[in-house]
Amino acid sequence: MLSSTALIWGVALILLPLSGALLTFLFRAVATPIGICVALAINLCTVRLAWLISTQEVPRYPLGGWGAPLGIDLYVDGLSMTLLIMSAVVGLAISCYAPSYFRSARHKLIYFWPLWLFLWTALNALFLSADIFNLYVTLELLSLAAVALAALAGSADALTGAMRYLLVSLLGSLCYLLGVALLYHAYATVDIALLAERVVASPITSAAFGLMMAGLLLKTALFPLHFWLPPAHASAAAPVSALLSALVVKASYYLLLRLWLEVFGNVNVGIDVILGVFGAAAVLWGSLQALRQSRLKLLIAYSTVAQLGYLFVVFPLAAVNANAWQGALYLALSHAFAKAAMFLAAGNMLLFCGHDRIIDLDRVVQRLPLSLSAFALAGVSIIGLPPSGGFIGKWLLLEVAVAHALWGWAVVIVVGGILAAAYVFRVVGHAFTPAKNTHEVHAVPAVMEWVALVLATSSILLGLSAAQTLMLFEVGDPFRILSGEAPS
């Protein structure tokens, strides 16, 4: 029976990293081989699960048999599958990168592996969960692991950043939990599918909606709630920055999107425009801040703020045409690849030069050609130039915006692209020129350069496989495009 076959692979996606976390904690000496094997195994399971669900025609896959309304139920559709694939690919890259990165600080590697695999467990569980209480649990686990990883760098900046990150995360989770409690009180279930049937517009639903949205927006760092993100992401170790920017913020976005689509279809009227306005502000503000930064990793972190803005500009567009959701998911996916590649490339440059001041990059184009290529290719995707994944996402959004004459949103989308080009090429330009301050250089292991380049290249190739990727999005019709029934 299909559901039980798929169930095995789904459960494996949670149990594999969990057991990996335990094993790497227990057997520190062989943590790296274990970690990489687990990462490979997760990728295999992900591919298998994706293949299973995309070759069948049943719309949704109840994976678990533990029973709603208060059991643990797993399901997967195109939306969650895409994000599972995203974490698998980026996760594998980070797993290959981190051992080399931490090679001179082995004690950090000892903490890194269990925390990272634990975080991966939480991510996969979050994408597979089907009820809002489990989602809360996974969200909380994810935050704790992420905060611990952010603090791993150990510098004063990193600790301050991580502390702020912790407080914000707790506040966000708390808001979300209150919302869960309200919904459970009103509708006596935490299962998303059941809630979708039972929810009616009422003050209590609106209150739950408001609380959950506020919590998740805080965690997703939507402008003006983004203040915690740049310090936390920029001061962490490079592989940690990559996974925070690429994966962790996407998890809360996924949750927000899921609730928006499934549960709050009839209370979110009008909110879409507000989210869109904040998204637009994030695109512009984040990009301008990125332009002003003198340090590479802060620039990339502000770029994340801007790119997350795009994911909210989608809401008003999707209100008129559900196809826009596909654009959002495309942007989220390609941003994950590109931003991870960028942070890893920045990590290489930081290691190589001993600093990340942009104007003193001093001809890295000749000395670290692969890392700079990775940065530039990832930049192409962030800017949204063809044929990258970012281009496809923006094309899909622009198509909706222009077709419905929503010119304001169209302008925000393209202006964000121009600003992105400005900050990406500011870095690339300085990579060609010699700097006044020369510095001692440190060798960068080849694997670190190649991992960044492969990720960046995949963010470009993502654009060339648009037809297949869009087909995957459609599995289970998460955006109600096939059924023609527009969400919200």
Added chain:
Amino acid sequence: MIWQSSLPLLVLCSSLLPGLIIFALPESSVRIRTTLNLFGAVTKLALVAWMVWDVYQGHQFETRLQFLPNLDFTLQMGPLSVLFVTLSALLWLVTTIYAIGYLEGSPHRSRFFGFFSLCVTATAGVAMAGNLLTFLLFYEMLTLVTYPLVVHRGTEAARQAGHTYLRYTLPGGVLLLIGTVWLYTVTGTLEFTSRGFLQTVDESQHPALIAIFFLLVMGFGVKAALIPLHGWLPQAMVAPAPVSALLHAVAVVKAGAFGVIRIVYDVYGAEFASQLGVTQPLAILAAITILYGSLRALFQDDLKRRLAYSTISQVSYITLGVAIVGPIATIGGLVHLVHQGLMKITLFFCAGNLAETLGIHKISEMRGVGKRMPLTMAAFTVGALGMIGIPPIAGFISKWYLGLGALEVGQSWVVLVLIASTLLNAAYFLPVLYIVWFCEPDHPWCENRHFDNSETNWTLLLPALATAGMAVAAGLLASLPYTPLEWVRFITHNQFYQ
């Protein structure tokens, strides 16, 4: 047949793959790099030559891959593509030989030749794109891969020039993107069709079509250096000479002009565009650019800057020929795509030779250089006279058809523009020729590099002589089959006006 449908893709790969391999080569493996470069260039030329006959017989080669739902990635080899692909393949070969000599012994050549190959790949893609989306894809790729060539020298000036280049071209690309998306939402297709695919669009959409036209033309106008979007071109002169040569004659500037051609003929259709009333403003803009570029060229002492302003002026002949809307003017505009390329690349090769051999960058330093480098300056003279439009060099043919075409459709003001521009061309080229041939040098030449008995390295000299020869041949033999003129006539009569 499968191999036939993959031919356009092979044309792309013939420069893409060598480019990618070259990136991986260490700096010292000169021989492998040179072999790869020449192998790629010759292969591309051979592939194109193979297809020319079949295309003449009315056969179209097409590679089609799925890109987005309803939007394919399409490479087509039709008559118009052949014109541009042949030009780029031929001049790539010549410029590669030139660049090998020019950059001998300088650092970072693997990077240079890698991006050089990618640049030609993008140009071939632009030429063969079968729909506007594919065109856009390669057009943006061209922007990106020329950036490292512009900043190649790694100086502060080069970095600034690179930024200026992007400040113009990336927003241009954005206008293009908006125009393309808008067009797609109006029509649901972007496939290039000879004589256009917009005639059937409902009349209520015509204002939108006009707006789209100007968005697209502004997008292409940046690279085609239409006023006031031309500012990047003189600055990009800091790039090494082979890059300037390729930028001006084949790649970037021509991609913009080619975009205008595609929009007018294959998207809107010339007659329909003229009905919408969008071609007349374009013609006026092109005319202004022609005069402005020539005027500015008059006052430049830096040789490459003078040539750059000359390019601004000359490339607008193509736009002008297209915007006049008439079969004869079309021939003049299209054929100038090739003729300007041949002449301008000759001029840039010669400027590069002067800089490389004698360290001459300014016109005032060129006194009497004709005696020191007679062959180079002979080629330069051919290019300059051709630009002025003196028969039998190719430039004359273009101007002749442009003038005739304008008269044919009753736009006699264009003839005045042509005359004024010709006078200005003469005013900025003839003094150069005069001091080169008839003045005595005021101090001995300081030789940058020594080349025993010859005036300069043969890899620098031969390409210039070859392109000068082609410019003369294209004019002298214009009515023989397979010359640019005959090919353009074939396109015009078979595709654009029937």
